[in-house]
Amino acid sequence: MDKYILLDHGSGGLVSQNLIGSLFLKYLKNPVLNQLEDAAVLPPEHGQLAFSTDSYVVDPIFFPGGNIGELAVNGTINDLAMRGARPICLSLGLILEEGFAVEELEEIIKSIANACDYAGVPVVTGDTKVVPKGKADKVFINTSGIGIVEVDINVTARQARSGDIILLSGTLADHGITILTSRASLQVDGNLKSDTRPLHFLVKKIMAEAPGAVHTMRDPTRGGLGTTLSEIAKSTNLCMEIDEQAIPMHGEVRAACELMGLDPLYLANEGKCLVITAPEEAEAILAAMCSVSEGVDSCIIGKVTKKYPGRVVLTTTSGGHRLVEPLSGEPLPRIC
Amino acid sequence: MDKYILLDHGSGGLVSQNLIGSLFLKYLKNPVLNQLEDAAVLPPEHGQLAFSTDSYVVDPIFFPGGNIGELAVNGTINDLAMRGARPICLSLGLILEEGFAVEELEEIIKSIANACDYAGVPVVTGDTKVVPKGKADKVFINTSGIGIVEVDINVTARQARSGDIILLSGTLADHGITILTSRASLQVDGNLKSDTRPLHFLVKKIMAEAPGAVHTMRDPTRGGLGTTLSEIAKSTNLCMEIDEQAIPMHGEVRAACELMGLDPLYLANEGKCLVITAPEEAEAILAAMCSVSEGVDSCIIGKVTKKYPGRVVLTTTSGGHRLVEPLSGEPLPRIC
Numbered sequence: 001m002d003k004y005i006l007l008d009h010g011s012g013g014l015v016s017q018n019l020i021g022s023l024f025l026k027y028l029k030n031p032v033l034n035q036l037e038d039a040a041v042l043p044p045e046h047g048q049l050a051f052s053t054d055s056y057v058v059d060p061i062f063f064p065g066g067n068i069g070e071l072a073v074n075g076t077i078n079d080l081a082m083r084g085a086r087p088i089c090l091s092l093g094l095i096l097e098e099g100f101a102v103e104e105l106e107e108i109i110k111s112i113a114n115a116c117d118y119a120g121v122p123v124v125t126g127d128t129k130v131v132p133k134g135k136a137d138k139v140f141i142n143t144s145g146i147g148i149v150e151v152d153i154n155v156t157a158r159q160a161r162s163g164d165i166i167l168l169s170g171t172l173a174d175h176g177i178t179i180l181t182s183r184a185s186l187q188v189d190g191n192l193k194s195d196t197r198p199l200h201f202l203v204k205k206i207m208a209e210a211p212g213a214v215h216t217m218r219d220p221t222r223g224g225l226g227t228t229l230s231e232i233a234k235s236t237n238l239c240m241e242i243d244e245q246a247i248p249m250h251g252e253v254r255a256a257c258e259l260m261g262l263d264p265l266y267l268a269n270e271g272k273c274l275v276i277t278a279p280e281e282a283e284a285i286l287a288a289m290c291s292v293s294e295g296v297d298s299c300i301i302g303k304v305t306k307k308y309p310g311r312v313v314l315t316t317t318s319g320g321h322r323l324v325e326p327l328s329g330e331p332l333p334r335i336c
Numbered sequence: 337m338d339k340y341i342l343l344d345h346g347s348g349g350l351v352s353q354n355l356i357g358s359l360f361l362k363y364l365k366n367p368v369l370n371q372l373e374d375a376a377v378l379p380p381e382h383g384q385l386a387f388s389t390d391s392y393v394v395d396p397i398f399f400p401g402g403n404i405g406e407l408a409v410n411g412t413i414n415d416l417a418m419r420g421a422r423p424i425c426l427s428l429g430l431i432l433e434e435g436f437a438v439e440e441l442e443e444i445i446k447s448i449a450n451a452c453d454y455a456g457v458p459v460v461t462g463d464t465k466v467v468p469k470g471k472a473d474k475v476f477i478n479t480s481g482i483g484i485v486e487v488d489i490n491v492t493a494r495q496a497r498s499g500d501i502i503l504l505s506g507t508l509a510d511h512g513i514t515i516l517t518s519r520a521s522l523q524v525d526g527n528l529k530s531d532t533r534p535l536h537f538l539v540k541k542i543m544a545e546a547p548g549a550v551h552t553m554r555d556p557t558r559g560g561l562g563t564t565l566s567e568i569a570k571s572t573n574l575c576m577e578i579d580e581q582a583i584p585m586h587g588e589v590r591a592a593c594e595l596m597g598l599d600p601l602y603l604a605n606e607g608k609c610l611v612i613t614a615p616e617e618a619e620a621i622l623a624a625m626c627s628v629s630e631g632v633d634s635c636i637i638g639k640v641t642k643k644y645p646g647r648v649v650l651t652t653t654s655g656g657h658r659l660v661e662p663l664s665g666e667p668l669p670r671i672c
Contacts, residue, residue, distance in 0.1 A: 012558025013602075013663025017567075037492055038415040038554065039388035041485055049385075052375035053427035053480055054463045057471075079374040091389035093478045095431070098669075127390045129476075131670060136393075137471040142429045144389055144480035149377055156373055218374065222348025231353075266349075327349025334467060 005100040010130030023106060024126060027113035032089075032124040040124035042089060050085035050147035052076055057140050059334040061108070063182045065174075065193030068141055069108035071270060071336060073115035074198045075221065076143040081200040082217045082273070084155045084207055085147025090116065092126040093142035098133040108139065119198040121145070151211055157235045159215035164304040165282035166240065169202060169273040169289055170195070170297040171248045172225060176267025177256045179335050188259070190252030197271035202295045206275060209288040213281035218274045221336055223327045226265035228274060229312045230326035240312040242302030242324075265314070266327045268335045276304060341436040346466030359442060360462060363449035364428075368460040376460035378425060378482075386421035386483035388412055393476050395670040397444070399518045401510075401529030404477055405444035407606060407672060409451035410534045411557070412479040417536040418553045418609070420491045420543055421483025426452065428462040429478035434469040444475065455534040457481070487547055493571045495551035500640040501618035502576065505538060505609040505625055506531070506633040507584045508561060512603025513592045515671050524595070526588030533607035538631045542611060545624040549617035554610045557672055559663045562601035564610060565648045566662035576648040578638030578660075601650070602663045604671045612640060 001022055008015035025034060032040045054075050061068040073090065080087040092112065096105070116122055174195040181188050199219065206214060220228040225247075229240040249264060257264045271294060277285050282300065289295035307313065312324035337358055344351035361370060368376045390411050397404040409426065416423040428448065432441070452458055510531040517524050535555060542550060556564040561583075565576040585600060593600045607630060613621050618636060625631035643649065648660035 007669040008665060010558075010669060011663055012604075013563050013665075014661075015664065016559075017662070035492060035494075038418040039386045039421060039481075039483065041419050041421070041490075042385040042387065044382065044384055046380065048380055049378040049482065050375045051378065051425060051427060051461050051482060053429045053461055053478065055429040055431050055465045055478060057431060057465045057467050082374040083377050085375060085377070089387060091387060091480045093389045093391040093429075093480070095391050095393060095476055125387050125389055129391045129393045129670075131393050131473065134470070135473040136476070137467065140431055140465075140472070140476065142389065142391060142478035142480075144427050144429070144478075145375075146385065146387060146482060147375065154377075156371060158371075222346075223352075227349050268348075325350075326353070327347055328351065329344060329349075333343045333346060334465075 001102060003102055005096045005098055005102060005130055007098050007130050007132065010128055023109055027109045028123045030122045045148045048149040050080050050083045050149055052079035053142065053144040054079060055140060055142045056336060057334050058179060058336050060182055061138055063194055064178050066196040067108055067111050068139060069111035070115040071196045072141040072143045073112055074196050075270060075336065076145040077119055077121055077198045077200055078219045080145050080147035081203040082219055083149060084153050084203065085149045087121045087145050087147045087200055089122055089124040089146050091144045092123045094128045095136055095140040096128065096130045097136040097138050098130055100138050153211055155214055155217050157216050157232045160232055160236045160238060160276045160304050161215060162238055162304055162306050163279055164215055164276045165279050165300055166242060166302040166304065167275040167286055167298060168247065168301045169295045171250050172269065173249065173253050173257065173264035173267035175270040176335055177253050181256055188252055188256045192252055192256065195269060195271035197294050199271065199273050199294060202273060202289060202292050205288045205292050206285055209285055210281040213278040214275060216276035219272060220269050220274055222268050224266040224268060226324045227326045233310050233312050237309045239305045239307040239309060240302060241305050241307060243315045244317050246299060246301045248297050248299060265324060270336065337438060339438055341432045341434055341438060341466055343434050343466050343468065346464055359445055363445045364459045366458045381484045384485040386416050386419045386485055388415035389478065389480040390415060391476060391478045392672055393670050394515060394672050396518055397474055399530055400514055402532040403444055403447050404475060405447035406451040407532045408477040408479045409448055410532050411606060411672065412481040413455055413457055413534045413536055414555045416481050416483035417539040418555055419485060420489050421485045423457045423481050423483040423536055425458055425460040425482050427480045428459045430464045431472055431476040432464065432466045433472040433474050434466055436474050489547055491550055491553050493552055493568045496568055496572045496574060496612045496640050497551060498574055498640055498642050499615055500551055500612045501615050501636055502578060502638040502640065503611040503622055503625065503634055504583065504637045505631045507586050508605060509585065509589050509593065509600035509603035511606040512671055513589050516596065517592055524588055524592045528588055528592065531605060531607035533630050535607065535609050535630060538609060538625060538628050541624045541628050542621055545621055546617040549614040550611060552612035556608060556610055557604050557606060560602040560604060562660045563662045566660065569646050569648050573645045575641045575643040575645060576638060577641050577643060579651045580653050582635055582637045584633050584635060601660060606672065
C-alpha cells in the first residue's frame with residue numbers, strides 16, 4: 001500500500017482498484033457495495049423517497065469530537081431525518097489531493113464505517129477522484145442519501161403555524177466554535193467538541209410520539225439557529241419568538257464566543273434539531289426527545305406567533321428584544 | 337449579482353440564498369427543488385432502487401462538445417442506465433473556488449439545465465460549498481442519482497456467459513482524446529469532440545427488445561474499454577475476445593492517438609455503452625441500438641469465450657493477438 005495518494009489512485013485502472021479493495025471495501029464492505037457496479041441496486045421500498053446531498057470541505061479535517069468522515073455520514077443522515085425519512089443508504093464521493101497521506105485517509109474511512117454502523121445506514125455506492133497537488137485541499141467528501149418517508153406526513157418549513165411551540169434538541173454552537181477555535185489553534189478552557197451525531201433515532205422517537213403534530217424539523221447547520229429560523233419565518237410569513245435564556249449552551253462555548261466576538265446564533269450545529277410542533281403535543285414531544293441520549297438537553301426555546309410577520313425576535317437575557325437577521329456578510333468558510 | 341464567487345456564497349446565509357435564487361432556481365426550477373428543504377421528497381415508486389454517485393473534476397471545464405456540467409448530468413444518468421434502471425432524479429453538489437467567475441458558473445448551470453431537460457431527469461436537491469482561492473480548482477461537481485429497475489432483471493458484470501456477444505454502441509475514445517488535446521492546446525485536424533450524452537434512451541430500447549438476453553452493460557469511462565473489459569473478464573473468469581478492426585473510431589481520433597502515443601483502448605468514453613448479450617438475440621439488439629441516434633454506429637466487437645480465463649484478448653488489425661491488461665501506472669488525471 002502506498003503511503004501517499006497518487007494520481008494513479010484516481011485513474012480507474014489497477015491502482016484505483018487496489019485502493020478500493022484494500023481500503024474502502026476493507027472497512028465499508030456490505031453485499032451491495034461489494035458488487036462494485038456502476039450503480040447500486042437495492043430492493044423495492046414502500047413509501048415516498050427522500051433524497052439529499054451535501055459536500056464536506058471542513059478545515060481542519062480532524063477536529064475535537066470527530067472528523068470530516070463521520071461529519072459527512074451524520075450530516076446527510078440528518079438532512080433525510082429532517083423530512084421525517086428513515087435513511088436507508090448513502091453514497092460516498094471522494095475528491096483527494098495528490099500527496100494526501102493514506103494513513104489519514106484510512107482514519108477517515110474507518111470513521112465513516114463506524115458512523116455508518118452506528119447509524120445502521122450503509123454506503124452502497126462510491127466514487128474517487130484524485131486531482132494534482134495544489135488543486136484541492138487534502139480531501140473533500142460528498143455524501144448523498146436516500147430515505148423512505150413511511151407515513152403520510154409532510155414536514156416542511158411551510159407547515160409551521162401561529163401558536164406552535166419551538167423546541168431545540170440540545171446545546172447550541174458546539175460544532176461551529178470547535179472548528180473555529182481548532183483552526184485558529186486557540187486554547188480554550190474546558191472541553192470544546194463538535195456535536196456531530198445522527199439524529200434519525202431521535203426523529204423516529206418524535207414521530208412515534210405524535211407524527212401529525214410535528215410541523216417542521218430542521219438541523220441548524222451552516223448559518224446556525226438564527227439563519228434557520230429566519231428561513232422558516234420567511235417561508236411562513238410568521239414570527240419566530242425565541243428566548244435567549246432558554247437556549248442551552250455549554251459554558252465553554254459561551255466563553256469562547258465572547259472571546260472571539262461571535263454570535264452563537266450563527267454558528268453551525270451538526271447534531272441538533274429544531275422541532276416546531278402543535279402546542280398541545282409540545283410537552284409530550286419534549287419528553288420523548290429528552291428520553292434519548294442525543295436529545296437529553298432538549299428544551300422549549302420559543303413559539304410561533306403573528307407579532308412580526310416574517311421575522312425572528314429574540315428576548316435577550318436582560319429582558320430586551322432584538323430582531324435576528326439571517327447571516328449576512330460574515331464568512332465562516334469551511335465549517336462543514 | 338456579483339461577478340466572482342465569494343466565500344459568502346457558501347455561508348448558508350443571505351448571499352448563499354441569493355445565489356440559489358438568482359442562478360440555480362432560475363435554470364433548474366421544478367416543484368421539488370423549489371421547496372429548498374434539507375431533503376427532497378418524491379412520490380413512491382415501484383421497483384428496485386438504483387443509486388449512483390460520481391464527482392467530476394475534469395480539466396478544462398469547458399471542452400469541445402461539452403462542459404463539466406452536462407458531463408456530470410450525463411455521467412450519472414449513464415451509471416444508472418447501465419444497471420437497466422430508469423433514472424428519475426439527480427442531486428447536484430458544487431464545490432466552488434473563491435474567485436470563480438459567476439458568468440462561467442452560469443454557463444455550467446445552463447448546460448446542466450439543458451442536459452436535465454433533454455434527458456427528462458430533474459435535479460431535485462443540491463448543495464454548494466465555497467473554499468478559499470487556491471484550495472480547489474474552479475469548480476468540482478458531484479451528481480448522485482436515483483433510478484428505478486422496473487422489471488425483474490439483473491444486469492451485472494458477473495452475468496456474462498461463454499458464447500455471449502460483445503457490442504459497442506459507437507466510436508471509441510472521443511472524450512478522452514478531446515480532453516487531452518484541449519488541455520495540451522494541441523491543434524488536431526478534423527473535429528474532435530467529447531461524446532458526452534445520456535444513454536438511458538438507448539438502454540430503454542435495448543431492454544424493450546430483449547430484456548432477458550442482456551447480461552452486462554457498462555459505459556467504458558475512466559480506464560476505457562480495455563479496463564472495463566478486464567474487470568468483466570476478472571469477475572466472470574471468462575475471456576473477452578475482441579477484434580481491433582471491428583472497433584469503430586473516428587479518423588481524427590485515431591490520428592491524434594498515434595500522434596500522442598496513446599492507446600485508444602484506455603481512453604475515456606462518456607456516451608458509449610458496452611453490451612454483452614446472449615448470441616441468439618445479438619442481431620436483434622444490434623438493430624435496436626442502431627435505430628436510435630446515440631447508437632447509430634453500434635457494432636459487434638467480439639465475443640465471450642473460455643480461451644484465456646480472466647483475460648482480454650485483442651485480435652489486431654494485422655491478425656496477431658495481444659493480451660489487454662487493465663490500465664496501470666498511466667495517469668490521465670482529471671479526464672472526467
